[in-house]
Amino acid sequence: MIGDNLQRAHARIAAACRAAQRDAGAVALLAVSKTFGADMVREAFAAGQTAFGENYLQEAVDKMAELRDLPLQWHCIGPIQSNKTRLVAQHFDWAHTIDRLRIAQRLNDQRPLGMEPLQVCVQVNTDGGPTKSGVAPQETLALLREVAKLPHLRLRGLMTIPEPVSDFSAQLAVHSRAKALFDAMAAELGPGLDCFDTLSMGMTADLEAAVQAGSTLVRVGTAIFGGRPKR
Ligand SMILES: *Cc1c(COP(=O)(O)O)cnc(C)c1O
Secondary structure, three states: OHHHHHHHHHHHHHHHHHHOOOOHHHOEEEEEOOOOOHHHHHHHHHOOOOEEEEOOHHHHHHHHHHOOOOOOEEEEOOOOOHHHHHHHHHHOOEEEEEOOHHHHHHHHHHOOOOOOOEEEEEEEOOOOOOOOOOEOHHHHHHHHHHHOOOOOEEEEEEEOOOOOOOOHHHHHHHHHHHHHHHHHHHHHHOOOOOOOOEEEOOOOOOHHHHHHHOOOEEEEOHHHHOOOOOO
């Protein structure tokens, strides 16, 4: 069942790429396994999925321990409090939700020697919601410049979680603002930062609009693993 769902998710991405005249390989699929058990991650891996996203750090670390025998890539996509940075630095391959320098510095300082640099995205609040996490668009460049200096982090791009809207054109409008910001930031940072290649946006409900706008990584939970109980 998870295998079929993964196939359907890949088909949605492929169709969206075709519609946008983008290469089929231009958009990666992150399977968001939060609240689901290690057995379901194992099933997804058996169907070919290797990159998984988690929000709740202790749950994630426990799951990783159960799945140590598999070559999985783990992405932290939940909010990172400063007292939880060590768990992220020690266990994850990616962190998408850097929204202030202090968090980036702690992740950098706590990344164990001998591990690859932590791949990071800066989370941007593109729709201006007052309660949403993420750095304001006008403050993004300054934060990116500081994060880029940290030797144990590798700055990969931007991430957004827009307020849910059901209308495709409204989804496209907010995703397009994120894409414009991403392109502007890439230009400002210059070719010296050749790994700034990731725009993490789009989920189950809005992945077509995200791909149309230029997402390079969609984070899909429900369409792969099914509905989650409300937390
Ligand atoms: C839960 C979550 C997702 C996946 O959402 P679905 O609607 O289940 O696809 C993606 N990104 C973030 C940041 C999440 O917290």
